[in-house]
Amino acid sequence: MFLTLRNISKRFGAVPALNDVTLAIGEGEFVCFLGPSGCGKTTLLRVIAGLESPDAGEVLQSGASLLGVPARLRNFGIVFQSYSLFPNMSVARNIGYGLECRKWPKEAIAPRIDEVLALVHLRDQAAKYPHQLSGGQQQRVALARALAPKPTVLLLDEPLSALDAKVRDELRAEIKDLQTALRVTTVMVTHDQHEAMEMADRIVVMNAGVIEQVGDAIDLYDRPVSRFVAEFIGRMNLVRQSVARIPPAERQADADPYVGIRPEHIELIDANGAQSDALLGRIEKCVFLGSFTRITLKVDDRKLMLELRGRRTDLVVGATLAVRIPAAAIHRLQDATR
C-alpha cells in the first residue's frame, strides 16, 4: 500500500487518544476519518503529518518507515481547520513559501503560484493579504498553498467546519473535483457524515481511539457492523429480536439481543389485515421534514421511529398504526445491548 499505519497508539497523559490503529491507504485514494469529537481522528491525521509522534507503531510510505522523519521533510500538504495563512504575507507569498522552503528554483516558483491559484479560481487575488479575503477564499488559498509543492499526500483537518453552510457546500464539491483531477492521495478529518459520504472513496469510522469500521458510504449504511456505526451514520431503531418478530429458528442463541432497523425500512400495513408479524402502536409524534415525514410510534413500552416518503396528512397523533419489519431490513449489530 502507498501509506500504511501500523499499530499506532498514542496517549496524552493518562488519556488514550489512539489505541492500536492499523490502516492501509492506496495511492490516489480519498479517505475520510469520521467520528465524534475526541475519537482520535485529528490525532491520527497529525501522526501521519508528523506533527505528533506515536507512542507505539509507525507510519510507512511506500514501505519505508517515516519514524524519525520530521513533518517538514515529509512533503505532505496540510490544510487546517482554522485559517492558517500567514497574516504578514500576501496570497502569492503564502503559496510561494513552501516552494522556497523546498528549494524550488526561482524561475519555477512564480509559474507554479499562478498554476495553483488558477486551480482554486483565485488568480486575481494574488496580491491580497489574508485579512482582505473571505473565509472561503482563505481556505482555498490554504488549499493552494498545501498543493503548491506537489505533496505526496494531502491532509485536510476539518477544512470546512469554520465556514458558512453555503460556502461549505461549494468548497466541498470543489475539493472533491480537484482531488479527482489531481489524483493526490488525500486524508480528510471530519465529524460531518454527509461530508464524508459525499467526498470519500472510503470512510474510516472512529470511536474512542479505535477504528470501528472501514468502507464506502453504501457499505457503512447498509452493513454497519456495530451499533456505534449504525447510529453515527443515519438513524437506527434498536429493538429486541423477539419484538422484531424474527422467527425463533433464525434467532440468535443468547437470550434476546437487540437488532437494528433503519426508520425508512419499516413498512405500513393494513391494521385489519391481522398479519402474524404486525406490530401495533400509537402515534406519539408526527414531524413533517420536507421530502419525508418522521413518525414516533409507541409499541408497548418501546419507541419506534419511522420515516415515510412525502407528506402524510392522514396520520395524526394518537391514532393507531400497524407496521411490519421486513426480514431483510434487520441488522445484527455488535455491542447492541441496552
Add this chain to the structure above:
Amino acid sequence: MTDHAAAAPARAASLDSDRIAVVGLAIAVMLPLVVFVVAPLFEILKMSFVTPEGIGLGNYIRYVNSPKFSRVVGNSLAVAATTTTITVLLAYAFAYAMRRTAMPFKSALGSIALMPLFAPSLVQALGIVFLFGRNGLINRTFGLSIDIYGFWGIVIADVFYSLPHAYLILSAALAVADARLYESAQVLGATSARIFRDITLPSTKYGILSATFVVFTIVITDFGNPMVIGGDYNVLATEIYNQVSGQGNFQMGAVIGVMLLVPAALAVVAEKWIMRRHHATISERSQPLLIVRQRWRDRIGLTFALAICAMIAAIVLVVVVASFVTLWPYNMHVSLRHYRFEVQNGLQPLWTSIAVSLMAAAIGVVVTIAGACVTRRLRNAAGQALYFLSILPAAVPGMVLGLGYILVFNNPANPLEFLYGTLLILALCNVYHYHAQGFLIATTSVNQISRVFDEASTSLGAGFLRTLWSVVLPIIAPSIVSVGVFYFVRSMVTLSAVIFLVTPATQVAAVSVLLLDDAGNVNQAAAFSVCIMLVVALALLLFRVVLRASGRRHVSLMR
C-alpha cells in the same frame, strides 16, 4: 504528483539540523542568564558567609545581634507595608474611576497617572523636598517647620512612585466584566454598594493581590527615594549602599542584600502563584459591561482622579520649575544657569545614559525575544528551567544585582573581567535587571500567535529558524519595538543596579542626579532630571509616531 513520492522518506540526519538550531539557541539564551543572573546571586550568597574566621553564619549572627539590624529591617517593612496599603487603595479608586465611571478626560488623566514610570525614581522625592523640605516652598512661604525627611517622606514619595504600577494592574482587572452578572444582580434588586461588594470586589481580588505584591516589591527595593528624602531613616536598600560604598564592607552589604532578597523574592513568588491560580472568569459568551452616565458617581470619580493627577503632575512640575529658577525657593527669577552643568563631566552622563540605554534596548530585544521563542518551542523541563531563569530577575532587587556584578566582574580571575568599568556592563546589567518584564512582554505576544502557524510552516518544509524569521518575528514586530522602548526607558531612569557599577568615566544621568542632590546642588539635580525626562518623552513620542505610521495602535509598553 507521483514524481516526488520516491524521494519522500528522508534521512534522520536532517532532523538534527533543526534540533541543533533549537538547542543552540536555547544554550545561547541560557548561558548569559547563568552568567549575568545566577552567578551574581551565587556570589552574594557566598560572600555573605565569608567571615574572618572562615565560612559560617558569623556575618548574619553579628548583624542580627546589632541593634541597627532590627531597626533597619523594621523601617523597611514599615515603609513597605504602609506604602503598599495606601497605594493599592488609591490605585484601586483611580482605576475604578477610569474603568467604571463615565467621567470625561479619561485618556489625559490616564497618561498623567503613568508619568512617574518615565522619570528617575528619585524625582518624586526631589519634588516633595522642593515643596515640603526644610527649604521647601511651603515652609518658606508660610514660615512653617514641617519635617518631611524620614518615614512619611519616603512613604509619600513611594506612593507616587509605585502608583502607576498598581494602577496598570488594577485597571486591567477592572477593564473586564461580564455585564450579565451586573444585570442579574440589578434585576434581583441589589443596591450598588451590594453589587460592588458581591461582584466587583470578588472579580478583581486577584488583581488586588497581584498589585499588593508588586507594589511591596517595588517599595522595599526602592533606593532613590529613601536616599533623597530618608534623612537618618535607613532602610535595607540604602543600608547596602552605606555598607558597600561608605565603608567598603562587602560582607555586610551581601548579608543585607540577602535580607532584602528574601522578602522581595517571597512577594514575587506569591504574585506568580496567585496569578497561576487565577483562571479566566470571562468566557467567550460574556457581554462587555457598558458604562452609562451617572451624575454623582462620575463627579466624585472625576474629582478624585483630578486630585491624584494634580499631585502627580505637581511633583514633576515643581522639579521642572525648580530647574529653571535662580535659586529655589529664595530667588524665583527665571534662569538657565542650572543647564550649563559646570560640574563633574558636564552633560556627558546624559549622553552616556543614552548610549547605555540604546545598547540595553538592542541587547534586551534580542535576548528576550529569543528567550520567548525558545521557551515556546521547548515544551519540556528545559523549557521550564529557561522560563524560571528568565523571570528570576523579577525577584532580585537592583541593589543586590549591582553588588553581585561587582563581586563577579571585578575579579581578575574572571575571563569576563574586561567588562568591568565599561558601558557594556551597565547595559547588560539593565538588560538582566529588567529581564523578567521584557521577557513577559515578548512571551505574551509570541504566545498570541496560534500554533497553527508553526505547524503550517513546518508542514511546508520550514525549519525552526526560518519559521521564526519569516513568520513569528514579522507578526510580533510591534511588540519587538515595544520591548526595545521598555528597555530604553527603564535604562534611562534606573538607579539602583547601576549605582555600584558606574565609574567616573561611565557615570550615567540618574546617578548624576543623586550625586548632585547629595552635594546640595538640588537645582542642578532638577535640571538633570528634566533632561532625562525629556529624552524619555522624545523616545516615547518617536515610538508613537512610528507605530501610527505603520498603522498599529494600542501596543502596550508595560507588562
